[in-house]
Amino acid sequence: MKKAIIYINQFFAGIGGEEEADHQPEIREGLVGPAMLLNQLSDAEVTDTIICGDNFMGSNEEEAVEKILGFLEDKEFDIFFAGPAFQAGRYGNACGVIGKAVKEAFDVPVISSMNEENPGVDMFKKDIYIFPGGKSAAKMKDDMAKMAELGNKILNGEGPLTAEEEGFFTRGIRHQVWLEDSKPAADRAIEMLLKKVNGEEFKSELPIPKIDRVPIAEPIKDLSEATIALATSGGIVPVDNPDKIQSASATRWGRYSVEGLDNLPNREAGEFKTIHAGYDPAAADANPDRVVPLDALRAYEEEGRIGKVHEYFYTTVGTGTTEAEAARMGQEMVEYMKDEGVDAVILTST
Amino acid sequence: MANLIPVAETVGANRMVPTISIPYPLGDPESSEDEQWKLRYHRVGVALEALETAIDEQTVFEV
Incomplete structure (x- = not known):
């Protein structure tokens, strides 16, 4: 059976809220908090739960990542999950930081879920699979189900399909695909152009991401x-x-x-x-x-x-x-x- | 001035100065009053330098 490991924060581990947000990283064999739900939904066996306080990760990122990668060194696992983090910004950041590090160090698929307003989405959607999630833990079951489902597909060699088809945030990674109608790019481009000229709706194959940046203020002279x-x-x-x-x-x-x-x-x-x-x-x-x-x-x-x-x-x-x-x-x-x-x-x- | 600089970068802050933690950005209660004051005075000073520095991209100022 395939094996999975999950990362959660101190709150979902039942250790405590804000007063415990400096909790040091630890790994526990078996299932803690949301790991139980994941274990029910996943085709893989969830063997271990990694726990870290959100502030610890925020303030001591390098140390936290080093410790957690150290915990994982002698573990066998085929896939890694983090969260869901809902709209909790620090938790989203932590899931992204650790997810990206695990992906780079062990080259396993990493799956998370965050609300679209969570800054972790923009920071890490390119690095790991992140599903759009609910605002709060009331959506735990739905959000975890999406994570588990994609995990199962990947483990069974059936996916992932494109971001659009699977539902995770677009990662900006281009894949080569064969179109069913085999229509060449030149024809598709001309069709789009004609639609545009005629004022009709058309769908670009290369959407430009919206960048919302504040202009840089001039320095203060005196x-x-x-x-x-x-x-x-x-x-x-x-x-x-x-x-x-x-x-x-x-x-x-x-x-x-x-x-x-x-x-x-x-x-x-x-x-x-x-x-x-x-x-x-x-x-x-x-x-x-x-x-x-x-x-x-x-x-x-x-x-x-x-x-x-x-x-x-x-x-x-x-x-x-x-x-x-x-x-x-x-x-x-x-x-x-x-x-x-x-x-x-x-x-x-x- | 922020502890989570990557978040500040993502939301588009242009001049950034790192602080030391989330619950106490500018003064660790475990350290002496004098140390906390020095830290606060120093980092606010860096923020003032940032305000008078011309930049052409998002910049994290060294503390």
Whole structure:
């Protein structure tokens, strides 16, 4: 029987949530968490489960990859699975990082699943098979079924077919195929051209991926004259969260005055805390400057390195927040900044 | 300023300065107050240098 190994994070392993996100990589013989479901659905036997905390992978990527590849060195396996990661950005990143590394080191097929809004999709869809998945673990069964199904096809020598036919994200890899009607490329191109000329719908065989890039801003000529604003996706807000910014999947943002403050007083002082649900709040609550470095920027203001610190800092929550919402909120913030003469922004993300 | 630089690259940030972790980008609670301050002051300084540097592609600034 063929053998499979799966990678999951500390949460799905039942070890814990944010407080355990620094969990070191480990391998356990047998089935942990979603590995059980995969084992039911897969034609392969799932022999081992690899577990790693999302923050550990995010902050110590090289060490995590090295350890995990080390675990796998003496294992026999024909296929590797990671996730599903749903809309969890750090988990998606981790699945992609480890999936790509395993693919390169052992040359086995690697299959994952992530929601289309998960940044891991764009980062790793070229490297491994990633299926579009649900937003949350409610879709565990559906998402894992797709992963297992493709795995079974590959193990049985029946696939994969094209991304379009299988349903995974297009990888941008071109394959040579024989068309059933054997129509030559020149004829197909002319047919497309005629359709285009006639204003009819046509389907390109070489779609150009949409690239959404922000133009690079000109450098600041003289920082000593510039007004610098602070912004964050780390959810730092006044303790009563007056704008009711959501703790995840945010659609709201706020800006709060730092006038007269040398640093951001903490939660205990009744002033600022984080409402971000995607990371352990202890460090940010104890000292919000760890996320919004007002104290450091004030020091540069004092030295005359910058003109001044803008009166407000801008804040929202980045976890589960879609790129579309983030872009809208960013544009709304920029309107205020422009009106009030902000020259540049330092944004910290968590 | 971000810990997950590959994510920042993917979503299109142009000037990037690495931080040290997700829950505490600019100050490890395990280290002394003085070390945390030095780290924060240094990395914000790098961010300021980034703002005055002309670039023609996405750039990660060294810390």
